[in-house]
Amino acid sequence: MDKPFRCQVAGCNASYIRKEHLTRHEARHLRRPSFTCPTCGNEFGRSDTLRRHIRQSHGVSNPISRIRACASCRALKARCDGGAPCRECTRRQIPCSLSSIPPTTSRVEKEKRAIAVYFTVFHPHWPFVHQASFQNYEEGPLLVKSIVAIGLWATGEESARAAALELHRVLGSALLEQREKWECPHPVHVSDAAWPIPTFQAILLYILFSLISKNSVTIGFSLKPVLPAAEMDLLASLIASCRHLGMFHYPTILGQYANDHVKAYIWIGVEEIKRFNLALFRLCRSISSPGDRCRLAASELQFPLPTGERLWSAVTSADWHAEASKDGTNLDKTRGPNEPWVSESAELVRCIDPESGFL
Secondary structure, three states, X not given: OOOOEEOOOOOOOOEEOOHHHHHHHHHHHHOOOOEEOOOOOOEEOOHHHHHHHHHHHHOOOOOOOOOOOOHHXXXXXXXXXXXXXXXXXXXXXXXXXXXXXXXXXXXXHHHHHHHHHHHXXXXXXXXXXXXXXXXXXXXXXXXXXXXXXXXXXXXXXXXXXXXXXXXXXXXXHHHHXXXXXHOOOOOOOOOOOOOOHHHHHHHHHHHHHHHHHOOOOXXXXXXXXXXXXXXXXXXXXXXXXXXXXXXXXXXXXXXXXXXXXXXXXXXXXHHHHHHHHHHHHHHHHHXXXXXXXXXXXXXXXEOEOOOOHHHHHOOOHHHHHHHHOOOOOOHHHHOOOOOOEHXXXXXXXXXXXXXXXXX
């Protein structure tokens, strides 16, 4: 797909498919140097704080080895993964000073394999992350790690599943540590800030992993799975945050993209939110949930059903543009839907087939 969002910083030629990727990139030019945990993605202002975090949170006592940054990343003050060549230079299509280092099977390559397995095996059943615009080096670390955990589990390999369970444990700690960044405990009437959709997707995948791996999950008298108390509390906070932000209300969803003139990316963003909402609804009705904290009624889903299944499922740029150019695919339809809203088709939604159509 084309990359219409370009960095305006002098000397940087980076461009992105989605506006939120550009915003995250441009912030790197301005922020202070930070030290990032290689396991959970948390950032710290001092190296000793990072070492203490890794020792206490991840049980690793060995000193952290420094990753050598390439010349270009040092000049731009960008994060370098130390690859040969590094991801930043590969994306910018410029020579990397580390390219002379013999390549090894790195953590990045293992992540890429797990992500590929995720989209091949798991994604067809829960397609709420847009595959064609997903870029693992620009997405939020929590979302990437949650996808990697499911991808590792889906391989069926014993060592990979053990790594997936450990990564799932680390993700749980990270989600709780960063709760104040994503949780919206009270209703908001106007929100100029972008919704933390990648983090919400990560939380949903984290809970789905608990069910898939049967990690501390039991079966209740209703013969439905019962999540552990911590996961149930996380799910309740996720549902409440979505309600308070207005994520189930179509005009509010469209308001997130009011200043975005690129029709294709408005369509992608709106479709991703609709499909996330439906996946959340599907999860809520599939588990045993005492009380109302984890209940989501079909009447709350005030938005149209997802559209353009073949366009949504296109993987390559060529396939996406081919589907978008076909007769009957109208990217302007996002602004003026004529089809009934989900809330007006409650009986249909209650009878969703997990293998059908939009979910």
